[in-house]
Amino acid sequence: MLRGLRRRWAAYRYRFVPWLALNLRRQRRTLRYVPESSQDKIIPDEDVLETLLKVFAALFANDLGRQAPVLAVRPEIRRKYEEPAPAEPRRSEEGARSQRALGPQEVLFQALGFGLARGRSSLPAAGTGVFVSRGGARRGAVVAMYPGTVYRKHEPIFFQSLGNPFIFRCIDGVLIDGNDKGLSKAVYRSCSRRDQLGPFQMSDVSWLTAAPQNPLAVGQYVNNCSYEKAANVCYQEFDVPRCFPVELKQYLPNIVYSHDIQSPLRCVVLVTLRDIKQGEELFSNYYTVIN
Ligand SMILES: C[S@@+](CC[C@H](N)C(=O)[O-])C[C@H]1O[C@@H](n2cnc3c(N)ncnc32)[C@H](O)[C@@H]1O
Structure with missing residues (x-):
């Protein structure tokens, strides 16, 4: 029986672990089949990187006032994010800063043209x-990231x-554990503290x-999508390249559970499958089967 279970686990291809067994039969018609893992990407990695850099750079520039520890060690970074000097001198540096300090949602809206909000799902009993709370997202846009601790195969995740x-x-x-409570939360926080390099945070805990x-x-x-609500976003894996600016890593919502093995940080982004308008709920497909 153990061998049978092991074989089934090895053949297991779906996205979310506990939800599947209970619901698979009911959801079979909403399965998403991908012929090969190489064909799972909706947009090129370069586009994902470009979007993340755009949003993170905007967040950093908006937050320069709070980046003092980073700028003290690497003062040259400031130039990359400062706006060109205005024609008329501002009244004071502090005044200018407070004018610029927008909320993260506003920064997102200005950078990508949409805002996001959590709320009660339009599906009954889905929590x-x-x-999309503001603006809209075009087809093929990165609209969200899947945060959490990244576990490579064979790393211990049983209790979490x-x-x-x-x-x-x-x-x-x-596996990526995106639970923001309990043991999962404690593990993420502890890994994040472990990887901090002086003033440089390697991940976001917020x-x-x-x-x-x-x-x-x-x-x-x-x-997850349903018969009535089709999927409008899709998960896409993205490995953070070496060239990723160190000062922007503080916005990456993922951290490796163990950094014994040197490999790029795995992130997962959600990419739109069609244009999405203000007020629409995002639905993905938990049942992606890769042959
Ligand atoms: C990754 S969480 C999504 C967030 C969740 N809705 C919450 O409030 O915490 C996955 C869980 O959401 C619920 N869920 C997701 N899609 C659903 C759907 N189409 N119908 C009912 N429940 C759903 C299930 O309880 C599932 O285990």
Whole structure:
């Protein structure tokens, strides 16, 4: 029987771990089939990188006043994010800064043209969902990120996974625990503290709080599509390249559970499958099957 279970686990290809067994038969018609793992990407990695850099740079520029520890060590970074000097001198540096300090949602809206909000799902009994609260997103846009601790195959996730509906499975078997409560939260915080390099944070911990500084980091609350509500977003895996600016890593909502093995940080973004208008809820497909 154990061998049978192991074989079934090895053949397991779906996105979310505990939800599947219960609902698979009912949901078979909403399965998403991908012929090969290489064909799972909706948009090129370069486009994902460009969007993340655009949003993170805007967040950093908006937040220059609070970046003093980073700027003290690497003062040359400031130039990359400062606006060109205005024709008329401003009254005071402080005044200018307070004028610029927008909320993260406003920064997102100005950078990508939409805002996101969590709210009660439009599907009965589906709990919280994620909505486009402002503006709209075009087809093929990155609209959210799936935050959480990244576990490579064979890393211990048993206790964190008990009754945890937020465990996301990547195509290569990497798991991301996006639960913002309990043991999962403690593990993420501890890994994040471990990886901090002086003033440089390698990841964002604020998605665990009520005031996330990266407004995209709400992908763990996106619900599964249904017969009535088709999927309008899709998960896409993205490995953070070496060239990623160190000062912007503080906005990455993922951290590796163990950094013994040197490999790029795995992130997962949600990409729109069609244009999405203000007020619409985001729905993904938990049942992606890769052959
Ligand atoms: C990753 S969480 C999504 C966030 C969740 N709605 C919440 O409030 O915490 C996955 C869980 O959401 C619920 N869920 C997601 N899609 C659903 C749907 N179409 N119908 C009912 N429940 C759903 C299930 O309880 C599932 O285990």
